[in-house]
Amino acid sequence: MSYHQPYPPAGVQLNHTAVYASDRSLSAEFIAAILGLEVGAPFGPFLPVDLGNGVTLDYYEKRDEPIQAQHYAFLVPDEQFDAVIARLEAVGVTYYADPRHTEPGRVNDLFGGRGAYFDDPDGHNMEVMTRPYVRP
Ligand SMILES: [Fe+2]
Numbered sequence: 001m002s003y004h005q006p007y008p009p010a011g012v013q014l015n016h017t018a019v020y021a022s023d024r025s026l027s028a029e030f031i032a033a034i035l036g037l038e039v040g041a042p043f044g045p046f047l048p049v050d051l052g053n054g055v056t057l058d059y060y061e062k063r064d065e066p067i068q069a070q071h072y073a074f075l076v077p078d079e080q081f082d083a084v085i086a087r088l089e090a091v092g093v094t095y096y097a098d099p100r101h102t103e104p105g106r107v108n109d110l111f112g113g114r115g116a117y118f119d120d121p122d123g124h125n126m127e128v129m130t131r132p133y134v135r136p
Contacts, residue, residue, distance in 0.1 A: 016056040018046070019124065020067045024059040028123050031057065034087050034118075035074060035128075071099075073127035081107075081114050082127050093118050099125060 021027035024047040028039045032049050040048040046058035051074070076084060085107065088095050094115040097103035107116045113131030120126050 013054050016048075016058050018058045018060045019062070019070070019072070020062045021059050021064060021120075021122050022061070022067060023121070024061040028057075028059040029122075029123055031126065033091070034084060034093075034126075036080065036083065036087075067122045067124075069117060069123040071125045071127065073129060075132055076128050076130060078113070078130045081128065081130050085116065088116075090120055099127070101125075 008063075013122045019027065025039075028047045028049050032038070037049055037051065040050060040056075043058070046060055047058065051057065057072070073079045085095065094101075094104050095107070095118040097106035098115065099106040099117050101117060101119075108112050109115075109131065111131040111134050115125050115127060115128060115129035115131075117125060
């Protein structure tokens with residue numbers, strides 16, 4: 001997958017962030033498989049997953065310390081949402097309608113779209129949504 005944009009880009013854009021993992025391959029392969037993406041070639045200590053919008057998740061292994069769970073939200077096209085849910089079901093990962101994981105097996109309808117939350121292998125709280133949050 002390639003992504004081209006004018007350089008320098010207008011304004012500030014998130015370009016990449018490190019995602020801590022106890023096993024970078026496991027975690028990168030997991031999110032890539034669920035979202036229908038590819039894991040890139042290792043870049044030093046990082047294992048990248050390009051999201052297709054110019055942002056890269058750089059999976060970084062942290063073996064000796066506990067991993068603080070973070071939250072990552074992915075906007076997906078409407079027509080891909082069902083496939084994401086189907087992949088979660090296929091690998092036996094429970095999804096929830098709410099961020100606190102009290103409504104298993106359900107999706108939400110926030111902002112007129114659909115959304116769901118699920119844990120990655122290290123407990124990062126992942127979210128897929130078809131509409132961005134409408135903020136005041
Ligand atoms: Fe969120």
